[in-house]
Amino acid sequence: MDAKPLWLLAELTYKCPLQCPYCSNPLDFAGSRFKHELTTEEWSRVFREAQALGVLQLGLSGGEPLLRPDLESLVATAQQLGLYTSLITSAHRLTQDRLAALKRAGLDHVQISVQAADAELSDRIAGTRAYRDKLAAYHFAKELGFPLTVNVVLHRENLHQVEALIRLAESLGAERIELANTQFYGWAFHNRDALMPTKAQLDAAWQVVLRERARLGSRLEIVWVLPDYHEQFPKPCMGGWGRAYMTVTPAGEVWPCQAAGGITTLTFENVRDRSLEWIWHQSDAFNRFRGEAWMPEPCRSCARRTVDFGGCRCQAFLVAGDAALTDPVCSLAPHRHVIDAAVTQVERAAAARVEPTALTYRAAPASRALAAKG
Amino acid sequence: MNPAPAAAVPRLHPKARLQRDEVRGRDVLLYPEGLVTLNPTGAEILGLCDGVRSVADIVAALEQRYGASGLVQDVMSFLDGLGAKGLVIYGR
Ligand code: SF4
Ligand code: SF4
Numbered sequence: 001m002d003a004k005p006l007w008l009l010a011e012l013t014y015k016c017p018l019q020c021p022y023c024s025n026p027l028d029f030a031g032s033r034f035k036h037e038l039t040t041e042e043w044s045r046v047f048r049e050a051q052a053l054g055v056l057q058l059g060l061s062g063g064e065p066l067l068r069p070d071l072e073s074l075v076a077t078a079q080q081l082g083l084y085t086s087l088i089t090s091a092h093r094l095t096q097d098r099l100a101a102l103k104r105a106g107l108d109h110v111q112i113s114v115q116a117a118d119a120e121l122s123d124r125i126a127g128t129r130a131y132r133d134k135l136a137a138y139h140f141a142k143e144l145g146f147p148l149t150v151n152v153v154l155h156r157e158n159l160h161q162v163e164a165l166i167r168l169a170e171s172l173g174a175e176r177i178e179l180a181n182t183q184f185y186g187w188a189f190h191n192r193d194a195l196m197p198t199k200a201q202l203d204a205a206w207q208v209v210l211r212e213r214a215r216l217g218s219r220l221e222i223v224w225v226l227p228d229y230h231e232q233f234p235k236p237c238m239g240g241w242g243r244a245y246m247t248v249t250p251a252g253e254v255w256p257c258q259a260a261g262g263i264t265t266l267t268f269e270n271v272r273d274r275s276l277e278w279i280w281h282q283s284d285a286f287n288r289f290r291g292e293a294w295m296p297e298p299c300r301s302c303a304r305r306t307v308d309f310g311g312c313r314c315q316a317f318l319v320a321g322d323a324a325l326t327d328p329v330c331s332l333a334p335h336r337h338v339i340d341a342a343v344t345q346v347e348r349a350a351a352a353r354v355e356p357t358a359l360t361y362r363a364a365p366a367s368r369a370l371a372a373k374g
Numbered sequence: 375m376n377p378a379p380a381a382a383v384p385r386l387h388p389k390a391r392l393q394r395d396e397v398r399g400r401d402v403l404l405y406p407e408g409l410v411t412l413n414p415t416g417a418e419i420l421g422l423c424d425g426v427r428s429v430a431d432i433v434a435a436l437e438q439r440y441g442a443s444g445l446v447q448d449v450m451s452f453l454d455g456l457g458a459k460g461l462v463i464y465g466r
Contacts, residue, residue, distance in 0.1 A: 004397060004398070006409070051397075052397070053397070054395075054397040054398065056393065056395060056402060056404060056409060057404065057407075057409065082393050082394070084391060084393070084404035084405070084409075086406065086407070108389075108391065108404075108406075109389065109406045111406075145388060147388065147389030147405075147406050149406055149407075175389055175406060175460075176406060176407070218458070218459075218460040221460070223407075
């Protein structure tokens with residue numbers, strides 16, 4: 001098998017004015033590993049190499065990509081290469097002029113996050129007064145003719161607002177709303193017990209999604225990212241390890257998915273030392289879990305292995321302690337009991353009305369403190 | 375969704391972009407978080423969707439180009455498939 005990548009997620013910086021407690025950035029984002037950000041020249045080379053390798057879709061993300069003053073020039077490079085370019089942003093301090101400049105540079109699509117349907121809750125989850133800028137930015141994006149995605153991460157605190165969130169996206173004229181149930185990596189794993197919803201909350205929200213999909217048809221695409229702890233089988237993470245997708249971090253490490261850097265038993269190559277082509281085809285990190293040879297039982301003899309590829313390596317590492325094991329959310333996995341215990345604990349606490357533990361917000365001091373603890 | 379009549383004028387939704395995939399030697403339709411692989415005929419049909427030509431015009435242009443006839447069903451089902459994904463819309 002010699003698959004070529006289709007997707008590149010460029011995490012331009014881990015700096016961010018928001019502090020979402022479920023942030024997918026690494027816990028040690030403020031540490032030396034991510035400090036020396038790639039230059040404009042280096043990113044341009046990464047985009048060229050990615051295009052030559054077969055990439056067609058580019059996500060510009062972070063952290064907050066707007067904090068890169070060279071964002072317009074990076075978009076222009078991507079546009080010349082024919083990449084379909086999406087900006088994934090919190091929209092903090094985003095002005096209409098800046099968005100217009102990005103449009104002129106060739107940006108194709110804008111994804112703006114919102115933390116909840118109302119200002120009070122949204123700002124509380126973001127740890128920053130950010131809601132007003134977001135609403136303004138949604139309107140700028142539509143006025144400029146961008147296709148618009150509203151991005152929401154769902155968890156215990158905002159799942160009851162799914163209907164209001166869909167109505168918000170509808171009233172904005174958005175093309176898509178992405179309702180992404182929290183995936184427990186990075187900061188979200190650290191805050192798992194406080195973020196995890198109950199089964200009843202999830203079921204209620206899912207009913208709303210079904211009803212709203214029927215009502216809206218193709219007017220608004222409602223994407224529902226599964227809450228995998230509550231599923232029977234794992235997600236086909238990234239469409240399979242090293243098959244279609246890669247992430248480049250602010251300082252140039254290349255990962256097979258956004259969370260892979262947390263797998264401490266892998267060594268990741270850097271675009272400063274190697275070409276993207278070499279990293280994709282030759283590096284140990286990309287080859288380790290490609291195909292099926294690495295698979296343990298029960299995956300090795302399971303019919304679903306071509307559907308879900310044995311699930312997520314990062315989750316196996318985080319929960320079961322070994323990235324080469326079956327994803328523990330799989331009901332056939334030897335470590336499923338660890339997931340069940342986490343889910344049960346949340347259900348019990350909710351039934352007894354125990355207040356969840358306090359959230360740790362994503363911020364540089366907390367990042368350094370957690371890194372020091374190891 | 376009902377199939378579009380032959381007089382309808384199809385065009386690409388602004389969120390979608392036709393792009394040559396040099397590496398794999400094919401054309402693709404790119405849109406937010408997705409892509410559709412096109413065969414040469416599909417790419418040609420979309421190339422004719424200029425917001426001026428109707429479905430009937432597009433069929434006529436293709437039939438003339440290839441000295442063929444009876445392409446109307448193929449063109450319509452191709453456009454309906456993309457219409458169902460919201461990638462092709464109708465109206466000037
Ligand atoms: S999830 Fe929140 S804190 Fe993390 S990068 Fe996005 S906006 Fe910033
Ligand atoms: S055993 Fe492995 S391949 Fe089978 S469903 Fe579970 S994770 Fe997927």
